[in-house]
Amino acid sequence: xxxxxxxxxxxxxxxxxxxxxxxxxxxxxxxxxxxxxxxxxxxxxxxxxxxxxxxxxxxxxxxxxxxxxxxxxxxxxxxxxxxxxxxxxxxxxxxxxxxxxxxxxxxxxxx
Amino acid sequence: xxxxxxxxxxxxxxxxxxxxxxxxxxxxxxxxxxxxxxxxxxxxxxxxxxxxxxxxxxxxxxxxxxxxxxxxxxxxxxxxxxxxxxxxxxxxxxxxxxxxxxxxxxxxxxxxxxxxxxxxxxxxxxxxxxxxxxxxxxxxxxxxxxxxxxxxxx
Numbered sequence: 001x002x003x004x005x006x007x008x009x010x011x012x013x014x015x016x017x018x019x020x021x022x023x024x025x026x027x028x029x030x031x032x033x034x035x036x037x038x039x040x041x042x043x044x045x046x047x048x049x050x051x052x053x054x055x056x057x058x059x060x061x062x063x064x065x066x067x068x069x070x071x072x073x074x075x076x077x078x079x080x081x082x083x084x085x086x087x088x089x090x091x092x093x094x095x096x097x098x099x100x101x102x103x104x105x106x107x108x109x110x111x
Numbered sequence: 112x113x114x115x116x117x118x119x120x121x122x123x124x125x126x127x128x129x130x131x132x133x134x135x136x137x138x139x140x141x142x143x144x145x146x147x148x149x150x151x152x153x154x155x156x157x158x159x160x161x162x163x164x165x166x167x168x169x170x171x172x173x174x175x176x177x178x179x180x181x182x183x184x185x186x187x188x189x190x191x192x193x194x195x196x197x198x199x200x201x202x203x204x205x206x207x208x209x210x211x212x213x214x215x216x217x218x219x220x221x222x223x224x225x226x227x228x229x230x231x232x233x234x235x236x237x238x239x240x241x242x243x244x245x246x247x248x249x250x251x252x253x254x255x256x257x258x259x260x261x262x263x264x265x
């Protein structure tokens with residue numbers, strides 16, 4: 001199973017408790033539709049795309065997404081989130097071949 | 112009197128090999144394996160209800176996309192996002208793609224703001240639609256056309 005490069009960014013960098021922050025989640029993934037043909041071999045490249053993304057904040061799922069192949073290569077998902085105490089934001093993503101990966105970031109509100 | 116009998120022995124020449132022609136059902140159907148139409152998607156989600164076109168949904172999509180492979184889409188919905196009144200789900204559709212579904216996002220009041228940003232592939236010039244399900248069970252819809260110079264599928 002391949003390790004996917006994923007990145008979570010929170011904007012602004014410094015935030016207080018109770019503030020609504022922007023969360024950008026980026027992942028390196030080919031997002032193959034299953035319709036594209038390889039130019040060299042002429043074979044259809046099998047489908048492989050992210051089909052589920054879950055945002056888990058301190059053990060509670062705040063947002064879940066179903067994703068299909070119409071999303072671009074190396075997808076970016078932007079959501080907003082209300083900071084509710086220090087903790088951990090974990091993103092779990094699954095692809096259509098059954099590959100499961102996760103990425104997390106620490107939430108540290110100031111003041 | 113001469114008589115010659117020519118006995119023609121027919122060798123068993125006709126050996127018919129039972130060769131089954133190779134099944135050549137090429138998978139070149141116009142629709143892909145995961146085809147899903149816009150109407151089908153709407154019916155599945157709303158269960159027959161007709162969504163109301165609403166200006167509450169702010170759909171940010173470029174009017175002209177040079178590259179259909181990466182088209183940024185942002186959907187913002189006016190909503191207080193409280194326990195009693197919040198946006199339950201946001202769906203993004205590329206109405207003429209083979210599979211129109213792009214993202215289905217399920218929100219909770221913990222989101223604070225009902226915004227979904229992503230990037231989609233568009234196979235050609237078409238409408239991008241956003242369907243929103245509110246916590247009271249109503250459906251809102253809004254769409255915008257995008258002119259694509261180079262398609263992004265295939």
